Amino acid sequence: MRNLSRPGAAGVVLLALLSLSGTARATPGGPGVTGRTIARTTVGDRDHVLREITIPPGQGTGWHYHDGALYGRVRQGTLSHFLATCVSDGVYPEGSSLQEPPGIGHVHIGRNRGSTDVVLEVLYVLPHGAPFSQDAPDPGCGAE
Secondary structure (H helix, E strand, O other): OEOOOOHHHHHHHHHHHHHOOOOOOEEEOOOOOEEEEEEEEEEOOEEEEEEEEEEOOOOEOOOEEOOOEEEEEEEEOEEEEEEOOOOEEEEEEOOOEEEEOOOHHHOEEEEOOOOOOEEEEEEEEEEOOOOOOEEOOOOOOOOO
């Protein structure tokens, strides 16, 4: 994940998606993680999906990657993020913006090492019909 270089543009996209909001539904993530779809639209061959992800204390997303780019904001808590190279690539406190690039070369895990829920607002920009994430094997980092 990287800090967004254009948080204003991401905010405009997030606001546009909020105006298209439909029925929200809960979708389970990794162990103890929940996701709620806030808005969804398709533009050309890309799905733009705004979701709220909650990670309870001591839990994580599981090792995974995405078929498209993700843009997020930490609304609550602190997210610890690790790459499959077993290196932390960031600790993101409340108010931080972050980005995840697409592809199997960008396997990662998000962890909540704090004592309160981590709540993320995430915009997925995926190929039409792609899942939110693809599972990946644990690289043996001990970050699971």
